[in-house]
Amino acid sequence: MRYHLITLGCPKNQVDSQGMEMLLQGASYTPTDDPDQADVLIVNTCGFLEAAQEESIGVLQELARRKRRGQILVAAGCLAQRNGDRILAQVPQVDGLLGTRRWMEIVALIRRIRAEGPRGRRLQRYALLGDPEQPFQAPVPRPPVVAGSAYLKIADGCNAPCTFCSIPSFKGRLRSRPLEAVVEEALNLVRGGARELVIVAQDTTDYGRDWGEPDSLPRLLQAICHRTDDRLRWVRLMYAYPGHVSDTLIQVMAQEEKIVPYLDMPLQHADPRVLRRMRRPSRLERVYDHIEKLRAAMPDLALRTTFIVGFPGETEAEFQRLLAFLQEVEFDKVGAFTFSPEPGTPAATLPDPVPEEVKAERYARLMEVQQAISLRRNQAQVGRVLEVLVEGEGTIQGSGEPLLLGRSYRDAPEIDGLVLVPGGTGVAPGEMVPVHIQGAMEYDLVGCLLQPQTFTSRGDGIRLEPASVHQSQ
Ligand code: SF4
Structure with missing residues (x-):
């Protein structure tokens, strides 16, 4: 069959x-x-x-x-x-x-x-069909590991009241998987070849709230890091909710060698009035506080976020506030969406819809601002040596020269950029290699392979003098 x-x-x-x-x-x-x-x-x-x-x-x-x-x-x-x-x-x-x-x-x-x-x-x-309120007890068949990377789902459902989102209406409130089951699956994935575990849920930072221990994510991350062996190099955290990033979580992220200095924290907007209409945390000083603490604890942090433009009633002044925030904070990566009303959600019935052409124009302006920032942040990587998880090989358009494709700790699979290694070949997907970064674009970095022993630690690349760089064969 x-x-x-x-x-x-x-x-x-x-x-x-x-x-x-x-x-x-x-x-x-x-x-x-x-x-x-x-x-x-x-x-x-x-x-x-x-x-x-x-x-x-x-x-x-x-x-x-x-x-x-x-x-x-x-x-x-x-x-x-x-x-x-x-x-x-x-x-x-x-x-x-x-x-x-x-x-x-x-x-x-x-x-x-x-x-x-x-x-x-x-x-x-x-x-x-599932009962949205039933405990999340997914069994643990070992999912395949793709190019050394695997997703690890720790909870399902969501407790947040975001007015634009229909997920809680059909997934129900957050249900966390038992800690032991998650760790067991992590161990299986590592045995199956995972070098990277990508932690996902609708809100990873709410893990444990349903059993009365709302800040259980740090404990889970520590258990994963301590009970897996050295084959696991990266633990990556996705979908953090701004109000739930605790000091303990930041401390554990900074302390644990296997947790990469990367965080995806969707913010959706940066104007308090729009955030209130979205029923999202609107006290921006808390967001600034989170970001300051994260960057102080992890100076090499790659920070990703997501924004929605054209939410009902969004004025030009509110959008300008978002642009100013973007320029002030300088995220490494930003995903943006134009608002689309979801039937059955409170936002679908809000007055003052933003015309489609205005949404498209604001989206383009936001991405233009962000592209310059992303380029600058990527250019700051030039000269570093980054550990790269190889995803596969390609060829350079036109010349046909081989090209190794991979990701550094700064890039989540499928949504962020790549590290491109022209001339690189003969490295299997799922292997990790040190790459000396020599060029930067808005999304991707370009570099050359080094001898494996040149690399020292997880993703905190060292800087090299040109003489110590060896082009791979
Ligand atoms: S947008 Fe995210 S945090 Fe908000 S309700 Fe939907 S899943 Fe939950």
Whole structure:
């Protein structure tokens, strides 16, 4: 039996997909890239924004159009959880729905559909949808490690009241995975070749609140760092909520060698009035305080954030406040989105929508400001030696010269930039190599390989004189 699995949406969805793949392969299913060859077609959908929902429906419709007799089509993930009726109305060929906390039942679902046969499939759909309030007890099949990196999901759901976000309405309140289960999975991933663990959840910094210990993330991070061996080099923290970055967390991040000096802390805006309309923390002095403490504790910190432009009622003055904040704080990486109203959220009914052309224009202005900052921050890396986790090889357009592609501690997988090593070759994905940084662009760095012994520690690169640099063969 062969399956074809398409994953849409965020890294958290990828973690669930990896779990499904492990279970499918454990049940003797083999993956195929060709949907026509598959017995089972699975789409792990995204239900976050309307555009993502449309994309999910579009992918399902495309598979349904080519679906042959006997093939099974399953819609899993956020949209299946949130709006399974919409899927069934728009893609009636779907045989089964699988909610976000039920992905571990993929094999059982397929068996049930197969047991019913074509007639049964016509008569009913299987909706294994999760109860948003049930404890998050994902089992721990060992997900594959891709190029030495693996996501580690520590919780699901969210307690925050952000007015633009629908996630809590269908994922429910935050449910933390038991600490021991997370550590066990971390150990498995490291045994499976992970050099980097990327810690994800809707709000990683709220870990433990549901069992009455709201600041449990530092304890979890320490347990991961202490109980894994030296094969694990990087622990990377994503999705920190500004009000939840505690002094203990900063201290543990700075102390633990394996935790990279990198933090993704989505702020969404920087004008207090807009933040209040978003029902996000609006006391900017707390944000400044966090950033000051983080940078004092980790001078090499790479700081990433996300902003929404064009939130309802956003005036030019409020947007200017955001631009000024951007220039003042100088984040290393910024992701930006134009606001899109999510049906069922409070923000969808707010007055004074910002016209689409104004949103687009503000987005372009924000990115223009940030690109100059990102370039400056990247140029400050020139001369450093950074440990780079190799992701693969490519070629330089035009010349065809080989190119090694990897990431330093400053880059999260899939969302940040790369370190490019022209002429580099012969290093397997998942290996870590020292690279002398010699050039910088807005997103990427360029460097050359060094002898492995030149490197000293995690990501806190040393600076080299040109004479000590050896071009790789
Ligand atoms: S913190 Fe993130 S996931 Fe939670 S409600 Fe706000 S935007 Fe949504």
